[in-house]
Amino acid sequence: MLPFAPGRFVDWLLSRSDVAPVWHRFVNHPFVLALGNGELPLESFKNYLVQDYLYLVHFARANALASYKARNIQDIAAGAKIVQHIHTEMKLHIDYCKSFGIEKDEIEATEEHQACTAYTRYVLDIGQSEDWLGLQISLAPCLLGYGAIAKQLHADPRTKTEGNTYWPWILNYVADDYVQAVQTGCELIEKNAVLHSPSRIEELVKIFIHATKMEIGFWEMFPSA
Template identity: 40%
Template structure:
């Protein structure tokens, strides 16, 4: 088993509440209120800003050139690629760049991103990437599962492009690479005490991801 598999097994309820949250189930069904999705899109932009900082921190904390490049590649992918794509996608939902820049962070956004950054500062590189894992891997898991639900990719479903993005080979490879990177950072067998710490970190990050989904529903 990979470290990721072990973490999911040990945090099954929290993980399931995240990856099967009503927000994503309604996306697959095409019934998610548009106001909920728009709020999510705005907050996800603010979320990406803080995650870029997390990858900058990962580059700083890298112990080898390979680990430093991994963090730098993640930072570049967010700043030079994902944020521009996100802005373009938001435009299709009537959200201009000025709307994104002027928005305030909602409390779940602040709670989640600062949790990741806090662990990145006070923990080691494995702690940081375990805190990032529910986002980085979870979206691949969610996208692949939703794509298999009948009708989810229908042209009539306004959320089909989102599902397509995260179920496609490009993002699926990101999820797989993240799983492999966790194993590389762990360096083999993880002792019981250390695993319990990582499990608690992973479970809390999963709960914060679920709260991020719920934030959109609460604004609908």
């Protein structure tokens, strides 16, 4: 018997006693809160934008690998669609970076921070050594986390909207296209989670916790005050 009802895996996962504290640290990290109140040092945000672009390159690789790992044409096509979406997002990312005086050549010439390398290579290692769902679970903190963070900041009355340099960033992740992407990703995970044994589910939980800690490490590259 699985410890969650069909369609409730993600809710069950985030409420577990070993997941919830780590997840809370991630979505309430000082970097995140500083985005909301507009007090994040601009240089930290600019460095974040550069490392985030470098991260997205490997995020695209991981989703291409997910297509290869998939066992049916629907999931293969879903992975390909995500890669195309990332490609489009990266073009927008470049334009966004230009508004902060950061050019594409500068971004591509920047060395990956060790935390970025550690995180992305962990995900790719999971993709190589685990099955399709293992890879999806390693990607899930990013997919779910940015949606949860933006939703939380958008609804928080303490979030500064007027004159907040980071308000447009928050709006990007509560936009319909990203909300739909999170929903689609969750549906894929839910559909596949019920096909696995309780022991495999426990292994997936450990992957999710470790990947979430990697997300925390990504925030910690940048001073929040």
